[in-house]
Amino acid sequence: MENPVGDRASKRVILVGRIVFIWAVFIVGRLGYLQVLKHDEFVRAAKAQHQHRIQIPADRGEILDRTGIPLAISVRTESVVVNPQRVADPQFFSAIVAPALNLNSTELANKIAEYQDRGAKKARGRGFLVIKRHLTEDEKYRLQPLRRTLPIEILPDHQREYPNGLTGAHVIGSLDSEGNGNAGLEQKLNNEMQGKPGKMMVLTGSRQDSYVSWVSEESVQGTNLTLSIDRVIQHDAEEFLAEGVKEAAASSGTVIVMDPQTGEVLALANYPTFDPRHEQPTPEEAEARHKNIAVQIPCEPGSVMKMITVTMGIDSGRFTPSSGIFCENGSFARPGRRAIHDLHRMGNMDVAGILIKSSNIGVAKISIASGPKTLYDYLKRFGIGEKTGIELPAESRGLLRHLECKDSKDRWCWSPASHEYIAFGHEVGATAIQLARAVSVIANGGLLVNPHIVLKKSRPTDDGHIQNVPIEFKNPIRVIRPETAFTIRRIMESVVEEGTGRRAAIPGYSSGGKTGSAEIFENGAWQNRHNSSFIGFAPVTNPRVVVVVTLNRTPKQGGIAAAPIFSKVTETALRVLQVPKDRPESDIQPKPLTPAETDELPENRVAKAEALKKEKEKEKEELEKKKLQAADQEPEAKPFSPLLVGPKVPDFRGMAVVAVLRQSATLGLPVEIVGRGKARVQKPAPGTILSSGERIQVEFSAAQ
Structure with a gap:
């Protein structure tokens, strides 16, 4: 007889065993899935929770002038950051942290809330918010007790310092709030100078508090730059330019000082300028920061272009300095074309006199005799319409249209009369750095050089030494005969001694140059404003410096407004470079200019009178200020402590x-x-x- 109780018990045991077996198989399978198949994935997830990688900022490369004086250095600082996703109450957090950092608590709370309120997907990558950069010692001290309870971290950072302030701002450039260059060399060579950041690994607990850290990869310092800029020449060029712009009632201006033999730029100044120390500049500074007039903004060169036209005539063999040309007594009319005029009535003149007295008609006839193809060729030889390759961002090519039209619809080409007007600086545009390269051809004996600012690059090695980084400089190329360059130098010397550039004379030194005044045509009318300039070199026999001065939108002509700036800047450059004087100071004092000899147009006399009136009013205001300051200069009480x-x-x-x-x-x-x-x-x-x-x-x- 069967035992029903035993059968049921056996069945129950078997059922329980099967359930346990299936459960065990499931657990073993799950463990295998987690421990074997998903092993790498969960290890990465665990590391992501407990291991954090912090970037160690690299030291940004230093910028030095040609004598080794620092122009830009990096100072190590610290910044406070927070993970917004770990802030439970932004209002409470900001009410505690903001006062310690002298911040607005409402603005900080709104910023944290903005980072948090972006949805689960969009919140990824929003876990890092810089609360304040470059902490002071007092701010760090006030943050120490807060770090124990609040999710804030203090991380290493760098701050860029410019020891010379505004000096060389457009050359050096500046950094934005993220530490990236946004102007000048800081922008152009940003990748080289910023270096390679290092990496630090940090182990954290369940509360995200760090307890072990180590450096997994050392940071690499950026490349150091030694510039051709001389700090003293640069400073004085900026000072003289600012004074000249104000005296000429101009809107802006630029000065370039360059070694004509090597192309090394000794100074590059623009006005208005900006302060590179301001990470958040004013709108005016922001505009000036991104407007490097010397390399980015071309303008009609005016009469300085006559230097190239006369050089073409002599170098091509069609003319000699003594060749005679009839200058039509001041007005040169041609059928179907706009008449060309001179400021003064001139008759028969030689080629040298045409450049000295700056005759539009004379150089136009030289261009007509030579032909448009020859003029175009010499413009190219002098680098007009081509970038110089200087190490500054957004350099302009200038304006030089094609010689020949591609078809009947092509308007970017020369008209049949273009070469007549380009001969004296119309229908063509050049930047100041292009003009500096062009006049260097005359100064160095006929070679086209490549302007550059960076003299040397270097970076530290692992053993503590300095390793130079190779730089390739292009060799100059010959574009005119040496004897032609020497002849033009002598003619340009006469421009300073007896022509339109008398105010460019330098005590103790011979100098040569050419004035330029291109009247501005705007809104369908002549504006009684000029782009006035002076280009020149000194000393004449063996030029050591080339200086270009341009003033924009001024009522004054180049010989009146730009030439005095040239004289002051060139004198400083020659003194700093210790160039021996080549003549007694009394021999080169310029004779007083008579009204008939100046190159001011009659219609500018009203504007000149208004400018003089404003200068007198300004002097009167300054006199009143000095009187008030003298009255206020009383001994002050010493402070209590x-x-x-x-x-x-x-x-x-x-x-x-x-x-x-x-x-x-x-x-x-x-x-x-x-x-x-x-x-x-x-x-x-x-x-x-x-x-x-x-x-x-x-x-x-x-x-x-």
């Missing part, structure tokens, strides 16, 4: 120039550098309380 005056002066003695600049920039102390070598003497003495507005003067020398 010297601790309220300023910080203590650190001890810079024995330090190098770069080290002094780094420390002073970090502490926010104004420093005046004198000499080179090691710091020997400083005023005020170390430990002294620095008064408000006072500067620390540090004297350097090579030996004790």
